[in-house]
Amino acid sequence: MKKAKIQITVVNRLGKCKCHRGHQIGDSFDYDTQRGEICPMAMHIAFPYIDILRYGGSLPANKDGKNYFCCSDVDVINVFSLEITK
Structure with a gap:
């Protein structure tokens, strides 16, 4: 089974501080080739x-049909979207 390609994009920031890793809204990363550039947190x-999506599973989507997660830094709270790319 071929693994799905995953695109990770910063779509919002809910916290009051800038990202300590320098991520900004609009930054986008290919999981296979750029995951080392994404904040470890x-x-x-x-x-x-990502593991669920890459191996054919599905996640409960948001109202707009997309999948989101937040970083764990309470001062920053970057919101990321996950998309399967072709």
Whole structure:
């Protein structure tokens, strides 16, 4: 089974502080080739979701049909979207 390609994009920031890793809204990353550029705290949260999507599973989607997760830094709270790309 071929693993799905995953795109991770910063779509919002809910906290009052800028990201300590420098991520900004609009930054986008290919999981296969750029995962080392993503904040380790965010990747810790993202990995279970990514693993489910890569191996054919599905996640409960938001009202708009997309999948989101937040980083765990309470001062920043970056919101990321996960999308399967072709």
